[in-house]
Amino acid sequence: MNGRPSFFDTIKQTPNLTSGLIDLLVERIVSGELAPGQRLPTEQAIVSATGVSRTVVREALASLRARGLITTRQGLGAFVSDKPISKTFSIVPEELESIPDILHVLELRMSVEVEAAALAAARRDAGDLKRIEIALGALEEAIGAAAPGAEEDFAFHRAILEATHNPYFARFIDVFGASIIPRQRVRLGAMPSAKREAYLRRIQKEHEAIFAAILAGDAAASRRAARAHLTKSYERYAALREQAGTVAPEPLTAHGRG
Known part of the structure; x- marks a missing residue:
């Protein structure tokens, strides 16, 4: 993905940056801005766009994967789930x-x-x-x-x-x-x-x-x-x-x- 994705501009710079990134991605998935089947930016692209660490990015993606909102494909990256789980248990x-x-x-x-x-x-x-x-x-x-x-x-x-x-x-x-x-x-x-x-x-x-x-x-x-x-x-x-x-x-x- 080239350039800085515009939706990353609104990431919440909270003490828990992982939570801010998760909330942002969930919001974009729910709104349809990140559509089912759409490929997410690479980990490095998200790091470059947000300024957070690679650890934070990996933790955020792992949380979305655990919630059923994204899937990963070997060698291809992360994609928005075609059928995201609408209700999951979480603690924020x-x-x-x-x-x-x-x-x-x-x-x-x-x-x-x-x-x-x-x-x-x-x-x-x-x-x-x-x-x-x-x-x-x-x-x-x-x-x-x-x-x-x-x-x-x-x-x-x-x-x-x-x-x-x-x-x-x-x-x-x-x-x-x-x-x-x-x-x-x-x-x-x-x-x-x-x-x-x-x-x-x-x-x-x-x-x-x-x-x-x-x-x-x-x-x-x-x-x-x-x-x-x-x-x-x-x-x-x-x-x-x-x-x-x-x-x-x-x-x-x-x-x-x-």
Whole structure:
């Protein structure tokens, strides 16, 4: 595709650029500006037109594919589905503005990702381990750069779901995209730098524990590490809920923590 596609001019420059790109493409598909069967611009063309990273573009396209709005053809690229699914389940950033909503999503993630970590430990291959390690390294770099790291966090968890070699796990998280990682809702920018780094380091150690268990091929330890990470995330947000005095679901029980 030559030149800058005019519809990319309206991309929302939100903190979650993936969401802005998804919303824009969905709007154009629904309106018919991107017609059924029409080929989408290449990843590089979208990167050039929007200024977002290739990771953001790939995440947005994966989300649209998971929703049934686009299909990919080997060697040809992505195309608008001839029969796009009219109604799909999704979570968008606007639905995660309250702490109770974030807690609901963390419960959903726990029900899926804990078992996925165990499957990843049992089924992962060398390529899977490399992808998880790279994602973990990117997250470490984000912390060092004092960045929120939500996109890198998402990539880490997605790499684990991919390592299950069950495509439905990756499709599950692709429907949501990085909006499923509510890290930016903590308002890290308002924290003193030392407190922010300490907060992110604690989360990173939890990630490292999950990776170590998967690397060792220990399904039980992977399950425990994933549950501990998501439970601690839940407890962090539950503490914020108490500070804000908002109403939320009942806390996880000791039995639920595993």
